[in-house]
Amino acid sequence: MWWKNAVVYQIYPRSFCDSNGDGMGDLNGITSKLDYLKNLGVDVLWLSPVYQSPGDDNGYDISDYRAINPEFGTMEDFDRMLSEAHSRGIRIVMDLVVNHTSDEHAWFCESTASRDNPRRDYYIWRDADKDGNPPNRWWSAFGGSAWEWHEKTGQYYLHLFSRKQPDLNWDNPRLRDEIFDMMAWWCEKGIDGFRMDVISMISKPDGLPDGRELPGGFTEPDCCNGPHLHSYLREMNERVLSRYSLMTVGECPGAGIEEAVLFTNPARKELNMVFQFEHVSGSRKASARYDKWDRPAMSMPELREVLSRWQYGLEKRGWNSLFLNNHDQPRCVSRFGNDAPRYRTLSAKMLATCLHFMKGTPYIYQGEELGMTNACMTDISQYRDIESLQTYDFLTKQEGLSEETVMGYLQAVGRDNARTPMQWDDSPNAGFTSGHPWIDVNPNYTEINAASQIDDQNSVFFYYQELIRLRHTLPVMVDGRYELLLPDNDQIYSYMRAGNGTEKILVFCNFTKDPAPLPMEISEAFGCGASRLIGNYPDLPQGKMRPYEALAIYIGMKGNDDEIQNEQKNR
Numbered sequence: 001m002w003w004k005n006a007v008v009y010q011i012y013p014r015s016f017c018d019s020n021g022d023g024m025g026d027l028n029g030i031t032s033k034l035d036y037l038k039n040l041g042v043d044v045l046w047l048s049p050v051y052q053s054p055g056d057d058n059g060y061d062i063s064d065y066r067a068i069n070p071e072f073g074t075m076e077d078f079d080r081m082l083s084e085a086h087s088r089g090i091r092i093v094m095d096l097v098v099n100h101t102s103d104e105h106a107w108f109c110e111s112t113a114s115r116d117n118p119r120r121d122y123y124i125w126r127d128a129d130k131d132g133n134p135p136n137r138w139w140s141a142f143g144g145s146a147w148e149w150h151e152k153t154g155q156y157y158l159h160l161f162s163r164k165q166p167d168l169n170w171d172n173p174r175l176r177d178e179i180f181d182m183m184a185w186w187c188e189k190g191i192d193g194f195r196m197d198v199i200s201m202i203s204k205p206d207g208l209p210d211g212r213e214l215p216g217g218f219t220e221p222d223c224c225n226g227p228h229l230h231s232y233l234r235e236m237n238e239r240v241l242s243r244y245s246l247m248t249v250g251e252c253p254g255a256g257i258e259e260a261v262l263f264t265n266p267a268r269k270e271l272n273m274v275f276q277f278e279h280v281s282g283s284r285k286a287s288a289r290y291d292k293w294d295r296p297a298m299s300m301p302e303l304r305e306v307l308s309r310w311q312y313g314l315e316k317r318g319w320n321s322l323f324l325n326n327h328d329q330p331r332c333v334s335r336f337g338n339d340a341p342r343y344r345t346l347s348a349k350m351l352a353t354c355l356h357f358m359k360g361t362p363y364i365y366q367g368e369e370l371g372m373t374n375a376c377m378t379d380i381s382q383y384r385d386i387e388s389l390q391t392y393d394f395l396t397k398q399e400g401l402s403e404e405t406v407m408g409y410l411q412a413v414g415r416d417n418a419r420t421p422m423q424w425d426d427s428p429n430a431g432f433t434s435g436h437p438w439i440d441v442n443p444n445y446t447e448i449n450a451a452s453q454i455d456d457q458n459s460v461f462f463y464y465q466e467l468i469r470l471r472h473t474l475p476v477m478v479d480g481r482y483e484l485l486l487p488d489n490d491q492i493y494s495y496m497r498a499g500n501g502t503e504k505i506l507v508f509c510n511f512t513k514d515p516a517p518l519p520m521e522i523s524e525a526f527g528c529g530a531s532r533l534i535g536n537y538p539d540l541p542q543g544k545m546r547p548y549e550a551l552a553i554y555i556g557m558k559g560n561d562d563e564i565q566n567e568q569k570n571r
């Protein structure tokens with residue numbers, strides 16, 4: 001279970017580092033930055049898809065699972081990256097996108113060839129209803145009907161995402177065989193795990209019934225946690241996963257705690273951990289017509305309630321993944337912190353403190369370790385993300401919302417916020433490319449970049465490095481129980497991690513720009529011989545916690561609890 005004390009770093013390859021000046025990040029770019037990542041201290045890299053793809057959804061539409069997208073390099077480049085990573089003790093986890101393929105995948109080409117093609121049933125085909133309309137009113141995640149008419153064979157196919165991402169039919173055992181063979185092929189190459197894209201959606205509900213009503217005459221497809229999901233995952237585990245030493249994390253929209261236990265309880269032999277989305281979906285306290293787009297942001301108390309519920313809920317029953325952003329989410333410092341120059345560094349470190357001391361496996365999304373902020377795109381022509389572009393069209397044209405309102409939505413929660421190029425230095429295009437980048441660089445790269453941070457002891461980078469080092473050296477950070485403190489404090493998020501012996505870590509994070517009264521617990525702890533582990537101000541708080549102040553303190557003897565207990569026995 002090496003993944004329990006690992007820290008994972010997510011790379012979005014097209015935005016990470018471009019080695020050949022074509023404006024697109026690539027595998028050789030990643031290889032050239034392995035020393036940077038080693039220096040940061042992460043154990044695992046999760047690569048968003050690098051497979052062959054027409055790029056309708058930036059690689060989440062795969063046309064050949066066993067080939068590298070030429071934009072990213074060759075299979076030789078991949079092999080070199082893998083062995084260079086391994087030689088530095090860094091593992092590689094691949095994105096596995098098997099809810100759907102590209103419509104340019106050979107399987108789909110065969111499936112569309114004729115109704116009796118042997119691979120017809122690899123996808124989900126249905127007749128039109130009696131009026132020629134799609135079989136149900138499901139909405140696709142990126143806009144419009146989830147069904148596309150196929151003239152030649154006279155049926156509709158299902159696509160929960162774009163029309164170029166037809167859904168696979170997991171109920172077909174031959175399809176499952178092919179997927180498992182492909183996974184084993186990658187495992188034989190020596191990769192170290194899989195992040196499984198929307199894996200909670202692979203088993204569709206019987207009869208494909210309409211779900212909750214949505215604007216525009218559509219309904220929500222109720223495809224998460226379908227009837228055969230867990231049996232398919234157990235089959236995958238038995239036939240592939242259990243035969244290698246892998247780390248597996250399922251992307252599981254729609255999963256609550258009880259579902260997560262089903263996925264991650266080791267006795268069930270499915271996955272190691274899942275990504276859940278309750279804490280990054282906006283406030284549940286308000287209703288929203290357009291879901292994530294017009295949902296108010298989540299307040300700290302709500303965030304704390306959700307994260308604590310997950311911490312308690314999986315204790316001894318499963319395992320959490322810890323993340324505040326990824327390639328689909330706004331930047332965490334802009335969303336949960338404060339990206340104004342005065343508070344950016346402080347609040348980025350505060351959020352990191354809050355997340356990294358929790359129980360679970362932490363994920364860092366590229367650039368988060370620099371405190372990178374949301375993109376500030378002011379014109380729709382700057383956007384590249386299919387979800388943002390299709391939503392823009394739907395909301396302005398069909399729903400009649402103003403340009404200003406919709407641009408505001410995209411600026412707050414659009415996926416391109418996370419996809420601007422990695423900011424390496426203050427040279428043109430942030431040192432990401434010598435050519436023209438596929439998406440605009442955030443103009444703040446002259447202030448925020450890796451080169452200016454790696455040797456600066458006050459930088460966000462340095463702080464992440466220290467948090468990672470602490471996780472690798474303090475077992476209580478991995479194994480300790482989570483206990484919420486100060487549950488009614490509306491500025492400070494505080495919790496404790498407690499080992500079986502005397503070891504404890506107390507964490508205090510002021511989520512606001514206002515000073516907060518100093519909790520008694522801090523002075524009490526120092527009265528009992530506690531020591532400061534890490535904090536984002538150079539000294540201890542006096543009287544108040546300062547704006548966005550974070551502090552973690554350590555109580556007890558450093559070292560493994562078991563060691564301490566043995567020591568005590570031996571005395």
Ligand code: GLC
Nearest residue numbers: 057060097161197198251328
């Ligand atoms: C996941 C990916 C997202 C993609 C979608 C469809 O949510 O993270 O980027 O668009 O699945 O594959």
Ligand code: CA
Nearest residue numbers: 018020024026
């Ligand atoms: Ca390139």
